[in-house]
Amino acid sequence: MSDTETRRPPAPHPAERARTIAARSGPAALLPQSGTRTSPLLHHVHPCGTTVLLLPDSHPLVATLWQTPRAEATAMLEIADQAPVPLREPTRGLLWITGWVQALDGTAARDEVLAVADAKPDHRLLDAGNGATVLRLTPASLVVADAEGTSSLRPEQFASAQPDPFCGSEDHWLRHLEIAHPDVVSQLARHLPDQLKGGNVRPLGLDRYGLRLRVEELDSDHDVRIAFSRPVDTPKELGAELRRLMGCPFLTQRSV
Structure with missing residues (x-):
């Protein structure tokens, strides 16, 4: 086997690749430990890995979280990195954020919505408190998978990296x-x-x-x-x- 077949060229660090996928904010799916896979109305990953999501008020996970004060549920958010050109297989990579999800209301929900609006304005944020519930996913671990490989990351590794400049x-x-x-x-x-x-x-x-x-x-x-x-x-x-x-x-x- 030749050197060009065995030697891999330089590539971004896994944490940088994970930050890039998060910044691109591609299609996402929330997978609660107990429940079914669902697509949030909106998701935003902060640089620290904490993620804000909007779910319809009628979603079963929202009802479960409100049943017990301060209740949290284990969940995983999957974010897909989609190619910008139409391909037979459009997904270039995946980022999984696993942690604890909590429903927010009042000041906590309002503060999260304003923080997301400052970072990335989105008209869907107007639905918070008007048919949609604000959730916060606190990360415990992250996994990035693409053609460069699959890597597990700690939240502090994710937070210390930067998205790709392009x-x-x-x-x-x-x-x-x-x-x-x-x-x-x-x-x-x-x-x-x-x-x-x-x-x-x-x-x-x-x-x-x-x-x-x-x-x-x-x-x-x-x-x-x-x-x-x-x-x-x-x-x-x-x-x-x-x-x-x-x-x-x-x-x-x-x-x-």
């Missing part, structure tokens, strides 16, 4: 790359391992360490990371690395 612009950039610059994708595809050449190559992801491509074959998908020569933080640095990648990128592959 997570806010990644969607727009990758859609533009696919629609307006298929020639660039084709040039990058020349550096794929021989066994993957001929598959349908799609832009999958961008972070400060490099680009990711998805190769869709007849019966399987493969994610390939093409590393930058160094981590980048600005659009100017990103442009320089993209021009360099038209040369001889350093890559490895991982099947998904």
Whole structure:
């Protein structure tokens, strides 16, 4: 096996990947220890990992939490990281936050809603107290899973990391790359391992360490990371690395 097949290029730390998924705020599902899987009306993960959710007042979990004062329930929130371009398998990664969920009212609920509004205004917050109940999920542990691997995290590790600097612009950039610059994708595809050449190559992801491509074959998908020569933080640095990648990128592959 060659070095390019065994040596993995640099990638974001698991805590950074987890913070990025949380910041992107993709589709989420709440899984109470006792109850059924449900999609919250809204979720927001604070930098410390504490998560605010809105559920309809009529939801069974809300009724359960109100039955006993100060009651808490064990629950897990699953957040999906969706690719910005339409793929056969759109989920790039998953973040699971496990902890204790509590229903809030009065000042506690109002303070949480205002904190979320300050960080990320959302019209759905207006439903709090008007048909929706505010819940707070206090994390005990987190798990991030994607093509880079699966890692368990402590809340303090999550809190000490930062989201990727390009997570806010990644969607727009990758859609533009696919629609307006298929020639660039084709040039990058020349550096794929021989066994993957001929598959349908799609832009999958961008972070400060490099680009990711998805190769869709007849019966399987493969994610390939093409590393930058160094981590980048600005659009100017990103442009320089993209021009360099038209040369001889350093890559490895991982099947998904």
